Each structure stands twice: as structure tokens, then as C-alpha cells.
Amino acid sequence: MLAALRGAAHTTRKSFRAFSSTTSLANATKKDAESFRLLRNMVNAAAQNSQSATFIQNPNSQYRSFEYNTFITPDRLKYNNVLKTERRHLTRPKVGPSKREARKADPFYQLNIDPLDMALNPFVLNNYVSDMGKIYGRNVTNLTMKNQRRLGKAIRRAKMMGVIPVLSKRNILQNGVSNYRG
Template sequence: MRDVESLLRSTPNTFPTKSSRRAAQGTWKPFRPNSVPDSLFSRPLPFLIFLEQVIRPHDLSYKSRSNTPPPPRRRAGVGPPPAQARYNDVFHQFDLDPVSQATNSRLLSLFVSEIGKIYSRQVTGLTMKSQRRLGKAIRRAKMMGIIPVLSAPKLSGTYRNRR
């Protein structure tokens, strides 16, 4: 081990590279690993410790170092307010239970996308209760084989075929 250390100490740190040419021209600057670029000082970072800064022992603990603020959460897409949903909801207006319409493929096809996905409440504009019951009715219809599982029903006379 000492032989390796003595070998490393005896080898010169200068190699004929661009830096030696720059040193001859006077444009070479030594690399300082402790130097911090000016861009880091332009914004406050929680992990930098500056000279003459008072720090508490707690500031160096794992919990305080890893305790960064959580990223801002995207607000979940919610449907219309209850009054507007009741006004737009066909099931609520006619006092129909969507689950009782599980065999009505024409009605259920209006709430299923081309790839068989149930439209969200944001898209349908139904009340929360009707949306839950509609999802249950569509899943039941898919299990019974009334509507296809991975595509929209191909029905004649629907708005999809009129385009």
C-alpha cells in the first residue's frame, strides 16, 4: 500500500495537455473543487452551507436534509358543481337508476369511448351518484356481453355512425 502511495506522490501531476499550453500562454486557471459557481448563489438552496453561517445539529440530520417540500399536486379533475350536475343529469331528471339500464346498449354506448373506456364525470357532467351507478351498469353490461369490452358498440343510428 505504501509503495502505491509513494508511486503516486512521485509521479508529476502535469501532463502535456491543453492546460499546459494555456499555462504557457497565461490563460490557464487551476481547478478549484471547493469553488462554487455564481449561478448557485443566485437562488437559495437548502443544502448549501455558507461561511460564518450558524447551523444547528438538527440541520445536519438525515431527517432535515431529506425533508424537502413535496411537489405541488395537480388538482384532481372534478365534475360540475352539484346544482349544475343535477340540471344536466338525465338519470336524475327522469328519476332513472342507471343500473336498471344495464341491458340498454344504446344508452350505455353514449358514455363509453371508442376504446371502451368509461367517460369521467368531467366529461359526462352527471351527479356523483349517477356516475357511480353508470359505471357499475357499464361494467355489468361488459361482463354480460351486451357491449364490447375493448371498443365502443357498433350500433346503427347512433351519433358515432352518422359522422
């Protein structure tokens, strides 16, 4: 709206003086009245154009666009707040990886090993148990659904057989030497 007024501002400065409160209307000429009417028409036209204008966002821009008819705080105008940045997820996702991602990351799937065969191997099972003895979920282990189920079954079997502790995670390697007595 203001861009339309810039051109008219230079030509109508004298007409503003004629209609200001400090000068009398008797000093106003016909030319001043005409330029004032022209300015009023330009302001009305710019106001109508701004109301009917559609806001087009540029998805390729590196800057965040401002929404039409919204309040903007001064902090929003800082350079770091105007840049588009990817938000980092501070927490792990609640669900596990997709089938394709799990197959790439699952060592049991890649080596064609059944996790149930590892029930007597505490070295392998310890990597999938927390310090409190809880079995990690798929979002942490990145295993396929089938291997996660079978690994959970193997860990529960190992706990029942006494191969690994039930309520804690045994530190198997201390100072590079195994303290496993099996």
C-alpha cells in the first residue's frame, strides 16, 4: 500500500501544506484540491488492492514467510528466527523403524541368526538390556518386529535360567577382562 504512495508523495507535498491545520483553507488553490483528491483516490485503491491480494509463499526460500494479517513480535524479526531450520528431535521416536530401515540395521537379520539361539550368550543379550534389567524397545534396538519378539523371549529365558540377572545389567567386561563364570 505504501509503495503506491511514494510516487505521489513528491508531487503533493505543497497540497498537504494547504490542507494542514496551520494554514487557512483560503490559501488552497484548485490545483491543490485536485492533487488532494488524487491522493485520496490512490489511498482508497491501494487499500482495496491490499484486501483482495492473495499471499503467495515461496517454498524454496531459505527464510520463513510472514503470515498475512498476523501480529509479529520484534523478536520474530531477528535473523536466526527468520531462517528456516530443521527442528531437531530431542526425544527418541516412540515407534520403531520401518521394515526397510530395520532390515538394514538388524544384525540378526543380516547374519541370518535366530535370537532364540542366543539365550545362553550373555555377551549378546547384555546389549539389549538397560541398567535396571528392562528389555529395550524397537525404537532403541532398531531390530525387525520378528527379531525383537524373539530377542525378548531369549532375554526372558536367560533371566529364568540365571544366565543374566533379573533386576540389573551385569557388567560382563571389566578392564577388558571377562568376569563371566559360565
